[in-house]
Amino acid sequence: MGNPRERDAPEVTGQEGLRAALDDVMEQRGAWPGRAPWVRAAVAAMPRHDFAPDRLWRWTGRAYVPIDRGSAFEEWTAEVYGSPDAAAVTEIRGGVPSSSLSAQGVVVDMLDALRLESGQRVLELGTGTGWNAALLARRAGSVVSVEVGAGLAAAAAGRLKRAGADVDVRVADGAAGWSAGAPYDRVIATYAVDSVPWAWVEQTRPGGRIVLPWGRLGHVALTVAGDGRSASGWVQGLATFMPARGTDLGRDFQQVREAAPYADERPFTRDLTPLRDDWHLRFALRVAVSDVQITTAEDEDGLNAWLHDGSTSWAMLAAVGDGTTVAYQGGPRRLADEVERGWDGWLTEGRPELYDYGLTVTSDQQYAWCRDAETGPRWPGV
Template sequence: MTSPEDLLANLAEEVAPSSWRDAFRRVPRHHFVPDRIWIGDGDDETAIERADAPDAWLRACYADQPVITQIDDGRSSGRGYRSSSASMPSVVAMMLVATDLSPGQRVLEIGTGTGWNAALLADRAGHGNVTSVEIDPTIAAQADRALEGRGVRVILGDGEEGYPPDAPYDRVLATAAVQRVPYPWVEQTVPGGRIVTPWGTSFHNGTLLRLRVDADGTSASGRFGGNAGFMWVRGQRTPHGSLDERVRPDHEFTASVTDLHPYEPVGDFDASFAIGLRVPGVKDLLVFDDDVPGNPRYTVYLMDPGSGSWASWRIRPGPHDYSVRQHGPRHLFDELASAYTWWQEVGRPEHSRFGVTITREGQRVWLDEPGNGLTAAEPGAAQSGDRSG
């Protein structure tokens, strides 16, 4: 069997920056990973039981990949939605660097998960300086056991509310993505303190947001940067649902054709990030013909669970006359096309040119400067590339 010490040393050397390498060596990841895990994506997802395949389980613990640790919020019956994980170690390292954490600083972690990230934080901040909030009772109990002796306080609760009894904090670090930064995180952070969280939209999950709390302690501002796709905090998930449930044969629709191809508006990181800012609540799903990845014939579905609206965008080889169908009060393809045109017109900005300001009144996303705020695209806005069919 492979030595866990060798795997730990290799992981620390490969993914941890020099400033965090010793901490990675002192905190073995496999001490925190549960005995039953899942790795891979989609049809390639594989369940691994430690008792049945100890070497495969150990190697999974030390691979630079996310490890799924819970399905369907722990329910025995469900559809197989991923609900908790041990994050990809290189992304963990990126987020730890972003916190700019010093010994003695107090940290609030949102989402304890396995406890590995909290243990790394405690190794740097010191015994008694890390409070970690976990919403799932089973996960919280497992993490609390794994963290015994490391000086981390594990709290069962809703991380969106923070944890006022241990406030104020010098740093807040979330290990689950948000679409809206909760204001309690700002309230519970010292002036000048940092908040680091994965951030995304229903259309784009996500990037890393680095915020600094202003000198008066009442607001926070910062920019996006880096690829950091995470599961959502439970209170901000886009509702689950299958394609068959959302796109039904009896739905009426309008039909048109377009010359717009999804390669950039759906597939490009920066374009899809900007579009997600302008088309709230919209999920996309790509379905290849015959379920063959890479098939040049496929359909892109756009769906808004809130309004029941959907659009289908049919792609096939040949002339760029792609058929579009739209159902519901929102014309989702028109909104996407309008948002894509806007992104082009403002100079095709990279996601790192966007930022956000959080105040008691809410969240405001901006481009380049805080005064240049964005608004959502007008629902149903027309796009010159669309033609009624």
Template sequence: MDEYAQLLAHLAEAGTLGKEWRGAFERAPRSAFIPDAVWAPDEDAPTGYRRITRADDPGEWWALVNANGVVVTQVDDGIDDGPGVATSSASMPSLVADMLRHLDVADGHTVLDIGTGTGWTSALLCSRLGDKQVTTVEVDPAVAAEAALRLGAAGFTPRRVVGDGLEGWSYAALYDRIHSTAAVRRVPCTWIQQTRPGGVIVTPWGTPYANAGLLRLMVGEPGKPSYGRFTGNVSFMWMRAQRPHAVTGPASAPDYRGPSPMDPELALEDVNAAFVIGLRVPGVRYEHTWDDADPSGTYRMQLSDGAGSWASVRYAGWDADGAVHQSGPRRLWDEITRARLWWLEEGKPDLCRFGVTVAPDGAQSVWLDDPGNTVM
């Protein structure tokens, strides 16, 4: 049994890959859709990634392709000499199987696949439903062109569109299902409008602070809300038009300095805490900074909201005067400490207890346990 067959057997034994999808995964092997050049994490590389080619490093290439892991297929939107940010990838096979399971397709269903990427998910959908039932959209023309070649070589011919996935593709609507492989902060109205009432949208969903949830949204009747729950913890690359702002420092000296009431480690205690903080502190994003001359003593969490508010907190001596710096109209670190306290008071709810309502006018709210218990 080859490595890919072993992987599928393992996923089936774990209950991740159901029999309804097993044949599709066998007919559309992952290796047929991975580019000859991929990127592997490498702490010693200037950008944090090392280029691996199928021709020069066949053993390493095949090991990445047949493992249950992410394979990065593009960095920095394909621009040379960028900072080393992954911008396209082939997702973990177990996660692909899980998302397709939540999509709950049936024979005859039509699917809009947002984010063609390598083309693998499109091929799996075609293998299960038929080419004519699948429309796939990719924003990056170069990525779309490569996927088209691989899909054609593998014998799959979905309707292919180069365009902004947030706009969907109205010309083939209405769809029974929409499947997105890029994260959103808000579910676009276009997706709901292009899905049949009772249809399902499966998409990664997150906040600038925590890109963490997999949302399964059931589309309501015309003029009625759509409701959905988070089914698990995932982290996907953002839709390009919804990428969060870069974390920036203050335009002037901090207008507040003082101790922190909370160890900053607790602001990232686990994914559930981070998820709630992202909900309760809208717009905030963080990064870690330090001085190379004294990394442990200067290690800080730095935060900004993209609208003029900024904060930072030092990990070492976090309860000492001057550990916290804040400026701007919002006190971001104070908001984060209150958000975590709310999470504690609610009994540390898991992110799967939360859900989303999208109103007919596109207004979006997040709730805990019940749509009437709005938290965002």
């Protein structure tokens, strides 16, 4: 990875060279948080490669293949330090990733959003490799990290000890938090949830902050109300994290299409380009039709999209080569229609950015909102 300022810069190789190149890319992007300089210092003190297992996994376009430190060190290092946006897959189950060393850019962004003060008590949900916990330990007064996988927890605890990071690693289901150490000043999750466990709010002091990846797209920072009866806050940025272990991911598009009969077709008159390129629209649809997964790809006929709900319904927005698109739909729902309604709602609201959205959680409900938690439009149950 070369310096983006030097078009003809030589290729960077070696662990320290790749590490420095990643640091430089983040510098050029302005991705190092100015209000939290401790984060960059922590990343420098706790290198990613010290927390990566000996075997990583690379996607070839067809399957995940192993990359071993011992036999392919340069390739292994490139997986660790490839890009601010790339996670290094550390575990495969059933042919799909189940754990990773999260992308450095996203880790840094979420630590910035945590607003961690020196000496505060932190609960981390999802120890993983231990790297995020090690970064937290450079700033916090105490860190409790919960990991549901006993093997992952033991390996992470060993890495943390070797790195000199004081972290209390516990084997437990993160959905229940860790009440023995409550209340915490800050809570941070390293895996995605659609519904925020109320235990996380209960175990955070009033005024405390909770940062988590929310569903398939985006991470949020919630502040616990003074009476402890709710937590609310804004979307902070884009993030794609693995879900909690054991989460039912549902069927993929092909499985849903095979199970749900074809129902109808109609012209789809709007340009699909924003559906592919506009992440503010993508996030708005994530809120408006929260269970619908959207994939786009271009072929010789034009831009296409595949929609499914992981269960019973599907739609295919297919370019037919003459500048038009046809919506084919199957199952009891009409997903193309639902996406269009969500798209229209976003346009009616004036194309809000993803940062205009927020989330509120109480003991018995959760809802998203736009622009204002009290008076803005709401989407309950997302």
